[in-house]
Amino acid sequence: xxxxxxxxxxxxxxxxxxxxxxxxxxxxxxxxxxxxxxxxxxxxxxxxxxxxxxxxxxxxxxxxxxxxxxxxxxxxxxxxxxxxxxxxxxxxxxxxxxxxxxxxxxxxxxxxxxxxxxxxxxxxxxxxxxxxxxxxxxxxxxxxxxxxxxxxxxxxxxxxxxxxxxxxxxxxxxxxxxxxxxxxxxxxxxxxxxxxxxxxxxxxxxxxxxxxxxxxxxxxxxxxxxxxxxxxxxxxxxxxxxxxxxxxxxxxxxxxxxxxxxxxxxxxxxxxxxxxxxxxxxxxxxxxxxxxxxxxxxxxxxxxxxxxxxxxxxxxxxxxxxxxxxxxxxxxxxxxxxxxxxxxxxxxxxxxxxxxxxxxxxxxxxxxxxxxxxxxxxxxxxxxxxxxxxxxxxxxxxxxxxxxxxxxxxxxxxxxxxxxxxxxxxxxxxxxxx
Amino acid sequence: xxxxxxxxxxxxxxxxxxxxxxxxxxxxxxxxxxxxxxxxxxxxxxxxxxxxxxxxxxxxxxxxxxxxxxxxxxxxxxxxxxxxxxxxxxxxxxxxxxxxxxxxxxxxxxxxxxxxxxxxxxxxxxxxxxxxxxxxxxxxxxxxxxxxxxxxxxxxxxxxxxxxxxxxxxxxxxxxxxxxxxxxxxxxxxxxxxxxxxxxxxxxxxxxxxxxxxxxxxxxxxxxxxxxxxxxxxxxxxxxxxxxxxxxxxxxxxxxxxxxxxxxxxxxxxxxxxxxxxxxxxxxxxxxxxxxxxxxxxxxxxxxxxxxxxxxxxxxxxxxxxxxxxxxxxxxxxxxxxxxxxxxxxxxxxxxxxxxxxxxxxxxxxxxxxxxxxxxxxxxxxxxxxxxxxxxxxxxxxxxxxxxxxxxxxxxxxxxxx
Numbered sequence: 001x002x003x004x005x006x007x008x009x010x011x012x013x014x015x016x017x018x019x020x021x022x023x024x025x026x027x028x029x030x031x032x033x034x035x036x037x038x039x040x041x042x043x044x045x046x047x048x049x050x051x052x053x054x055x056x057x058x059x060x061x062x063x064x065x066x067x068x069x070x071x072x073x074x075x076x077x078x079x080x081x082x083x084x085x086x087x088x089x090x091x092x093x094x095x096x097x098x099x100x101x102x103x104x105x106x107x108x109x110x111x112x113x114x115x116x117x118x119x120x121x122x123x124x125x126x127x128x129x130x131x132x133x134x135x136x137x138x139x140x141x142x143x144x145x146x147x148x149x150x151x152x153x154x155x156x157x158x159x160x161x162x163x164x165x166x167x168x169x170x171x172x173x174x175x176x177x178x179x180x181x182x183x184x185x186x187x188x189x190x191x192x193x194x195x196x197x198x199x200x201x202x203x204x205x206x207x208x209x210x211x212x213x214x215x216x217x218x219x220x221x222x223x224x225x226x227x228x229x230x231x232x233x234x235x236x237x238x239x240x241x242x243x244x245x246x247x248x249x250x251x252x253x254x255x256x257x258x259x260x261x262x263x264x265x266x267x268x269x270x271x272x273x274x275x276x277x278x279x280x281x282x283x284x285x286x287x288x289x290x291x292x293x294x295x296x297x298x299x300x301x302x303x304x305x306x307x308x309x310x311x312x313x314x315x316x317x318x319x320x321x322x323x324x325x326x327x328x329x330x331x332x333x334x335x336x337x338x339x340x341x342x343x344x345x346x347x348x349x350x351x352x353x354x355x356x357x358x359x360x361x362x363x364x365x366x367x368x369x370x371x372x373x374x375x376x377x378x379x380x381x382x383x384x385x386x387x388x389x390x391x392x393x394x395x396x397x398x399x400x401x402x403x404x405x406x407x408x409x410x411x412x413x414x415x416x417x418x419x420x421x422x423x424x425x426x427x428x429x430x431x432x433x434x
Numbered sequence: 435x436x437x438x439x440x441x442x443x444x445x446x447x448x449x450x451x452x453x454x455x456x457x458x459x460x461x462x463x464x465x466x467x468x469x470x471x472x473x474x475x476x477x478x479x480x481x482x483x484x485x486x487x488x489x490x491x492x493x494x495x496x497x498x499x500x501x502x503x504x505x506x507x508x509x510x511x512x513x514x515x516x517x518x519x520x521x522x523x524x525x526x527x528x529x530x531x532x533x534x535x536x537x538x539x540x541x542x543x544x545x546x547x548x549x550x551x552x553x554x555x556x557x558x559x560x561x562x563x564x565x566x567x568x569x570x571x572x573x574x575x576x577x578x579x580x581x582x583x584x585x586x587x588x589x590x591x592x593x594x595x596x597x598x599x600x601x602x603x604x605x606x607x608x609x610x611x612x613x614x615x616x617x618x619x620x621x622x623x624x625x626x627x628x629x630x631x632x633x634x635x636x637x638x639x640x641x642x643x644x645x646x647x648x649x650x651x652x653x654x655x656x657x658x659x660x661x662x663x664x665x666x667x668x669x670x671x672x673x674x675x676x677x678x679x680x681x682x683x684x685x686x687x688x689x690x691x692x693x694x695x696x697x698x699x700x701x702x703x704x705x706x707x708x709x710x711x712x713x714x715x716x717x718x719x720x721x722x723x724x725x726x727x728x729x730x731x732x733x734x735x736x737x738x739x740x741x742x743x744x745x746x747x748x749x750x751x752x753x754x755x756x757x758x759x760x761x762x763x764x765x766x767x768x769x770x771x772x773x774x775x776x777x778x779x780x781x782x783x784x785x786x787x788x789x790x791x792x793x794x795x796x797x798x799x800x801x802x803x804x805x806x807x808x809x810x811x812x813x814x815x816x817x818x819x820x821x822x823x824x825x826x827x828x829x830x831x832x833x834x835x836x837x838x839x840x841x842x843x844x845x846x847x848x849x850x851x852x
Contacts, residue, residue: 042682044475047618056611056619063614095708096471285729302730313436313733343708343728350704 032069032109035102039066045103048096050337050367051088054386058086061093065106080114085125086380087111088371089245090337091282105290108244115247128166132373133246136238139177139211146177169381172416175212175408182210182217186233196230202263202271203233204304206280208408219430220276220307226434227315232271234262239280242373244287253292260288263304264296273304276426278339278406279372281306285342306339306406308347308425318354324432325356330400331423332363334391334414336407337371348404348425355432360404363394368405370413384413392417404428438736439465439704440850442724443843444711444763445743445751446472448832449817451694452839453741453846456523458701460847465704467711467726467735472691473749478679479653479686480543481524481534481555481836483517484509485829489785492552496833497538506822508834511795512841517833520840524555527697528690533561542566546582546652546680548573548590552829557686559660562648563676565591569647570599573678574639576607578615581680582652603642608634617654621685624656624663632663636670648674653685706735711744711763721764721810739812739846742766742793742801743839746818746825752791759791761819766793766801766809768821785827792821799842812849814842 039062046052046060064087071078084107093103119126131138142149152158153174163170180188182205201224209217221231236259240252263273263284275281284304288297311317331352335345345365352360369387374380395403395418403414403422411422441457443450446468454466484496484503493499497517500509509517525535532555534541540552542565550565563571571591575584588602607615608631609623623631639649649667655677656663667675679686698705706726713725715734723734744751744763753762759770759777770791771777777788793801793815800808801815816838818825825831 042476043616044471044683046616047475047683047688048471053622056615059612059614096475098470098473098476298730305731309728316436318436318438341708343706343726345708346705 032102032106035100035106036066036069038099039097039101040099042098044098045093045096045101048092050090050092050369050387051086051383055086055383057083059083061087061103061107064110065093065103066101068110069106079118080110082114082118084111084114085247086383088367088374088380090367090371091341092337092367095341102290104287108249108287108291111244111247112249116249119247124165124167128168128377129246129373130248130251131166132168132376133243133248133251134238135242135373136207139207143177143181143211146179150176163378167378168376169378171381172376172412175208175412177211178214180214182214183233185214185218186221191233192225192231194225194228194230196228197270199227199229200269200271201229201231201274201310202266203231204236204239204259204263204273204275204280204284205233206236206275206277206408207238209276213408213424216276216424216426219424219426220274222434223307223311223426223429224274227311232266234266236262239275239277239283240287241279241283244283244291245372245374249291253294256288256292256297257294259284260294260296260300263300267296267299267303272310273300274307274310275304276307276406276424277408278306278336278342278344279409282338282342306342306344308351308429309342309344312347312351317351320433321351321354326358326428326431328357329402330359330361330398331402331404331428332395332398332400332420333360333404334363334368334395334410335365336405336410337367339406340365344406348406352425352428355428358428358432359399361398361400363391363398366390366394368407368410368413370409372409375409375413385417388413388417395420437734439463440737441465441739441741441843441846442467442735442737443741443743444468444724445745445749445817445819446705446707447474447743447745447749447817447835448477448694449745449835449839450741450743451698452520452523452836453743453816453843454703455527455697455701456840456843457739457741457847458703459844460851462739462847462850463704464701464847465706465735465737466698467706467709467724469708469710473745474687474691474694476682476684477687477690477832478545478684479557479690480551480553480560480679481532481832482552482829483521483540483554483833485540485552486827489827492542492550493540494552495539496554503828504822506790506794508795508799508820508822508838509830511797511799512837516841517837519844520833520837521554523840524836528555528693531558531689531693532556533558544587544591544650544678546587546678548587548594550591550594550596554833557677557679557689559653559655559664559677559686560679561676562674563650563678565596568597569674570645571601571648571650572639572643572646572673573600573602573650574642575602575604575652576620577604578607578611578613579617579620579652581617582678587678599646601644601646603639605638605642608638616683617652617680617685618657618683620654621657624654625659627666632666633670636667639667640671643671643673646673648676650676650678652680653677654680657685657689714740714764716810719810720812724763738850740810740814741839741842741846742813742815742819743817743835743842744819746792747788749818751817751819754788754791759788761793761801764801764809764813766815767803768793769804783827786824789824789826790821792819794822795820798845799838812846814846816842
């Protein structure tokens with residue numbers, strides 16, 4: 001029995017009489033106290049954090065989230081610890097928490113506040129991060145003259161300069177721009193070739209499928225059209241994922257307001273929103289409603305799907321794949337962290353194991369380590385590669401010499417570490433069904 | 435009807451996993467849906483079957499004591515044979531990583547609070563520390579690792595009258611990690627023998643050893659290479675080395691989780707994790723699908739047989755407010771006194787009614803309504819969601835989960851077998 005005295009009163013403790021204390025005012029008046037109070041410090045989030053696993057200086061998600069929140073609340077002059085910039089925004093902590101603490105939301109708001117209030121806008125880090133976070137602007141310019149851009153960015157002298165001047169690692173090869181973007185292809189093709197009043201999807205292609213891997217976007221269009229869907233390709237900006245990860249919340253909100261407004265209009269016309277990148281779908285589904293108060297943001301979140309997820313729920317994809325066959329090939333599949341958080345980490349392996357000719361091997365539950373722009377930073381490159389060690393090892397042990405993943409930057413990392421060609425599940429789906 | 439399986443298990447803890455494995459044995463296509471990382475990460479990794487009845491002295495033979503449990507206890511539904519069947523299946527899963535299958539009797543394992551716990555199955559790394567062996571014992575803790583106070587634990591054990599001398603020592607871990615480093619970080623350093631840490635640790639402990647026969651550490655003596663690390667330390671120290679299960683983050687719990695996940699994979703069970711189950715569809719009195727919420731959209735997961743293994747009050751399989759106790763997924767009947775002051779006893783570790791709240795199983799583990807009839811013919815329950823057991827007081831949580839999970843899964847599998 002406990003030695004504590006029995007309380008005199010057995011009346012319930014009223015817990016809803018607290019005054020919400022705004023801490024991160026810059027980031028939208030969010031009161032995260034209930035979230036912080038839910039934390040009972042079990043540290044399961046810390047043991048799930050890929051950065052904390054390899055970087056002893058990183059205090060982990062429990063500190064970044066609820067503990068820092070409390071510290072900041074107690075003392076106004078305590079700033080955000082600069083270790084927040086070492087969080088890669090993989091969001092595994094969200095998935096780990098047994099108590100519903102909104103960890104990534106806390107990290108995103110803290111990082112936003114740190115960048116706003118504590119990071120010099122003239123620093124190399126800020127300039128570099130701003131450039132990386134706004135990849136789309138860079139890609140928009142670069143894709144106008146793709147061959148020239150590829151030649152310049154592939155030049156080792158330019159890579160060295162990028163590292164010296166900007167702190168962008170020279171270890172990685174810049175992803176090549178496609179000679180024709182997805183949107184150019186879409187326009188040339190004359191838009192949708194299937195019309196339907198019932199089955200309509202709006203494709204959120206994101207930046208990478210548009211500028212770098214249009215074959216993924218084309219695969220999506222062909223697969224959905226083969227199931228009788230009318231596809232729309234709305235005007236869109238970056239999903240915001242790299243902006244959250246770099247604390248550029250104003251940039252992210254500007255992009256989000258365009259996306260939400262365009263997608264809301266299509267929702268009214270009976271379209272569902274489909275993304276082929278799991279970080280894009282994560283952003284629209286979770287980060288938008290958590291961080292921004294935009295008209296229609298909840299509806300967009302509720303009606304956004306990842307492509308395979310959508311087909312699996314709305315079509316008999318399993319039966320279609322059972323009947324399909326492709327040229328024999330073994331794949332080493334890596335589930336992106338953001339797919340994991342949406343419950344999508346096993347669907348590719350599960351579905352494709354039905355297809356004749358396909359061997360699909362999951363290369364384990366480790367993080368790929370690149371986490372979008374994170375692994376592109378000179379000072380984070382080593383951390384990024386250390387996190388990836390497990391995945392590389394499993395890829396080498398897997399039968400297949402072709403990799404597969406939904407996430408563009410995971411695919412960069414997989415290719416960087418193994419030299420394998422990396423495909424998107426939609427490309428295999430296209431091979432099998434179209 | 436896109437997502438369809440023969441058997442759907444809801445809940446990814448010990449009960450759900452055992453149910454899925456057991457159902458898969460029949461050849462059925464099984465899917466397990468779970469929301470968050472498994473609570474096994476917070477569990478000790480020990481498998482208790484029955485450690486005490488009605489707050490009495492420790493039970494030495496759980497099978498001999500089952501008869502003394504109250505009539506509503508889920509062990510009476512599955513019977514002694516059901517418990518044995520569950521343990522057999524568990525033993526198959528864990529193989530040589532666990533001990534205890536050689537006997538019906540409980541072993542006495544030293545806990546990190548310095549108590550002695552009767553348990554039926556235990557990781558192989560705790561074996562040299564069993565309290566039944568009369569060997570002088572040194573417990574070692576680390577400055578900064580506040581979860582385990584070796585001196586206090588040793589004092590507590592001595593006060594409990596263990597049949598050996600026991601002392602505690604608090605030392606510095608040979609590598610200076612950040613102040614709040616976790617056991618998992620220490621384990622990793624030992625796994626890779628970072629900076630010769632195995633030798634460094636052995637030397638630091640040797641200075642405190644003073645003739646003790648065995649040395650107990652909180653569970654951090656390596657992870658993937660645990661046996662190798664323990665052997666190296668034993669070699670340097672000339673004394674046996676054992677692990678003491680800790681609270682979260684619990685390395686032994688995580689290792690058990692890994693073993694169970696591997697077994698699920700081998701058995702071809704499909705896993706869907708990350709989203710909560712929030713409702714169901716029924717037709718002609720049978721459950722036809724469980725609805726899983728993927729942020730605003732409810733996706734039906736169809737199955738012929740369903741096992742409910744969502745946990746108890748802590749695991750959120752049973753919900754409570756000031757007025758009532760409910761089972762939130764299927765709204766199964768959960769009997770409880772109307773006056774909520776009868777839900778708990780005044781003593782913190784007293785005989786609380788709430789500890790036994792849960793669904794009421796029929797003789798086939800199907801949750802029943804107030805009339806005693808099953809809610810659905812194809813819905814069974816397992817683990818913490820089943821009422822009638824005070825698993826904390828009885829020290830029976832893992833046993834109840836394993837026995838009811840195995841039973842419910844096997845029955846679900848039999849029902850769909852061609």
